[in-house]
Structure formats: structure tokens, C-alpha cells
Amino acid sequence: MICVSISGQTASQILEELNHVSMAEIRLDLLNLSDNEIMEVFEAHPNLIATYRPGRVTEIERTRQLKLALKHGATWIDIELEAPTDWKKEMIMFASKLGKKVIISTHNFEKTPTTDELLSLVEVMQKEGADLVKLACLADSAAACARLLSLYERYKNILVIGMGPHGSITRIAAPFLGAPFTFAAGTAGKTAPGQFTFSEMQRAIQLINHGE
Incomplete structure (x- = not known):
């Protein structure tokens, strides 16, 4: 399944795009939506991730918008491994009570860590309550991509991403x-x-599936 990451659009543009995808991530931190628009967007599609990266607004406002999205239909919430422990626990508990799933993510924009470091990261995120571990690292070589992809042999419920041109595979x-x-x-x-x-x-994906 392809999850389309949606940013920088109006509510009406988002709603139109949602008509053509099976899954989407709504980047609330890269959008300017009112409360009513957040409710409308998340009620419009059955398979949406609510994401709000820190830094743009206060933690109180970020928390409020993420909870609003969860209450109005978000299937997933994405929270950062680096976020304060108490906040993560609060969001995981809130999502769990609503029957929603939690992605715990971490992003390394400088490098792909060693295999041992990657394994340690996955273990920590799983222990913290992730339904899905998302691990994104800058991949500057085939070896870095191989380290990332090797994690699929060890773990389920994981998504690894090599950022940058070398990581596209x-x-x-x-x-x-x-x-x-x-x-x-x-x-x-x-x-x-x-x-x-x-x-x-x-x-x-079509080329791999059908060789066309």
C-alpha cells in the first residue's frame, strides 16, 4: 500500500486528493487548517495518519490538534521517539483508548547508524509501545541501504526508510x-x-508485480 504524505494544501484540495488514494498522512505541521477543517478531513477517509512535528506551535496546541484528529477518525498517530516520555505516554494512552494505532518514528538526517545501533533503536521504540516502528535515516551508500533493509528479517511491524537519492530503493x-x-x-x-x-x-510497484 502507498501512503501519500499530504502537505501545503487547502482543506478542499486535501479532500479532493483523498478521493484518489487508499491511505494518506496528514502533515498538520505543514498545513493551516482550522479545527472544523481538521475534523472534516479526518472524517472523510478511513485510513489516515495524523502527524504534527514539533517546533511550529506550542506543545499544548500540537497535542490538542493531534487529539482532535484522533477523535475524528485518524487511524494512526505518528509521534517522535525523541519526544518527552510523559507526552509519549499521554498520546499512546489516548490513542489506545480510542482503538487507534501508534507509529513511533525517529529521523537521522546525517547518517545511517551501525547495525547494532539500529537494532537498539527498534527495541527501544517497540518497548515504548509502538504498533509500528518508523526508522528513517540518510542513506549515502548501498551498504547503508542494506543495513536498513536487513531489519525486516528480524522484526515485524516496522518501516525503514533510506532518505536521499541513494535510499530510494x-x-x-x-x-x-x-x-x-x-x-x-x-x-x-x-x-x-x-x-x-x-x-x-x-x-x-506495478513493474515489480507484473514486470511490465
């Missing part, structure tokens, strides 16, 4: 190695380095 390989979905860019543009557009990812 990890995005294509993800659904074939056990990841529940892989990310692609929405019509407003890419939200991560090395990301494919939805049509590019769709075509790549």
Missing part, C-alpha cells in the same frame, strides 16, 4: 519486505528527501 522495497505501507509525495510536493511522487511509486 528502500522506499520501493518496503512493501515487498513486510512493511504495511510505503510513503510517497502528494500533489503539493515532497515532504522528505528522496521521496517519490505517488505516480512514480505506483509505477515502480
Whole structure:
């Protein structure tokens, strides 16, 4: 499955795009939606991730918008491994009470850690209560991609992403190695380095599936 990461659009544009995808990530930190628009968007599709990266607004406001999304239909919430422990526990408990799933994610924009370091990260995120571990690292070589992809042999409920041009293969390989979905860019543009557009990812998966 392809999850389209949606950013930089109006509510009406988002609703139109949701008509054409089976799954989407709503990047609330990259959007300017009112409360009513947040409710409308998350009520419009049955398979959405609510993401709000820190830094743009206060933690109180970020928490409020994420909880609003969960109450109005978000299937998943993405929270950062690096977030304060008490906040993570609060959000995981809130999501759990609503029957929603939690992605715990971490991003390394400088390098791909060693295999031992990657294994340690996954173990920590699983212990903290992740339904899905998302591990994204800058991959500057084939060896870095191999380290990331090797994690699929050890773990279930994991999504690994090699960021940057060298890491593109990890995005294509993800659904074939056990990841529940892989990310692609929405019509407003890419939200991560090395990301494919939805049509590019769709075509790549079709080629692998059918050899056409």
C-alpha cells in the first residue's frame, strides 16, 4: 500500500486528493487548517495518519490538534521517539483508548547508524509501545541501504526508510519486505528527501508485480 504524505494544501484540495488514494498522512505541521477543517478531513477517509512535528506551535496546541484528529477518525498517530516520555505516554494512552494505532518514528538526517545501533533503536521504540516502528535515516551508500533493509528479517511491524537519492530503493522495497505501507509525495510536493511522487511509486510497484 502507498501512503501519500499530504502537505501545503487547502482543506478542499486535501479532500479532493483523498478521493484518489487508499491511505494518506496528514502533515498538520505543514498545513493551516482550522479545527472544523481538521475534523472534516479526518472524517472523510478511513485510513489516515495524523502527524504534527514539533517546533511550529506550542506543545499544548500540537497535542490538542493531534487529539482532535484522533477523535475524528485518524487511524494512526505518528509521534517522535525523541519526544518527552510523559507526552509519549499521554498520546499512546489516548490513542489506545480510542482503538487507534501508534507509529513511533525517529529521523537521522546525517547518517545511517551501525547495525547494532539500529537494532537498539527498534527495541527501544517497540518497548515504548509502538504498533509500528518508523526508522528513517540518510542513506549515502548501498551498504547503508542494506543495513536498513536487513531489519525486516528480524522484526515485524516496522518501516525503514533510506532518505536521499541513494535510499530510494528502500522506499520501493518496503512493501515487498513486510512493511504495511510505503510513503510517497502528494500533489503539493515532497515532504522528505528522496521521496517519490505517488505516480512514480505506483509505477515502480506495478513493474515489480507484473514486470511490465
